[in-house]
Amino acid sequence: MITKFNEALFKGLENTIAILLYALTTVAFIQLMMRYFLKFSYAGLDEITRLAFVWVVSIGSALAFRKKAHMGITYLANKLSNNNRIYLEVLVNTLLIGFMVVVIKAGTQMTQMGIRQVSEYLEWSMALFYACIPFGAALSILVFVENLYNCLNKLKGVTE
Numbered sequence: 001m002i003t004k005f006n007e008a009l010f011k012g013l014e015n016t017i018a019i020l021l022y023a024l025t026t027v028a029f030i031q032l033m034m035r036y037f038l039k040f041s042y043a044g045l046d047e048i049t050r051l052a053f054v055w056v057v058s059i060g061s062a063l064a065f066r067k068k069a070h071m072g073i074t075y076l077a078n079k080l081s082n083n084n085r086i087y088l089e090v091l092v093n094t095l096l097i098g099f100m101v102v103v104i105k106a107g108t109q110m111t112q113m114g115i116r117q118v119s120e121y122l123e124w125s126m127a128l129f130y131a132c133i134p135f136g137a138a139l140s141i142l143v144f145v146e147n148l149y150n151c152l153n154k155l156k157g158v159t160e
Helices: 002-038 043-066 075-079 082-114 132-159
Strands: none
Touching: 002 043, 002 132, 043 132, 075 082, 082 132
C-alpha cells in the first residue's frame, strides 16, 4: 500500500522537478542573454533561479533516496550475510528517519522565521525558500518508511 502511494506521489514529483528545471534553465538563460546583449541584469531573476534550485535539490534528494541513487559506503554491507544486511538496512533507515525528524523540526523553525522576512528584490516571503527543507525531509521519511516496510517483509520471508 505504501509502495503504491509513494509510486504515485514520486511520479508526480518527478514531473514537478522537470517543470522546475525547465523554469530554472529558462530564467537563467534569459538572465544570461540580458547580461550579455543588453548589459542589464535583473536581480529578481536570480532569486527565481535560486528558489527553483533549492526546491529541485530538496525534492531531488528524496527521489535519489527512493531510487537508491545516492552515494553510499557498501563495504560493510557487502561483507554481511543477506539476513544481517537486511538488519543493517533496518538500522540505517531507522536512524535516517530520526535524523529527518530533526531536520523537519529545524526546517519548520526556519520557515516560521522566514515568514517575517522578504527576499531582497522580489520581496517574496523567505518562507518560500525555507519550506523546501521540512518538505524534502518529510518526503525522505516516506521513502525510509517504505524501505523499512520492505525490509520487514524480507525478514518475515527469510525467517519463516
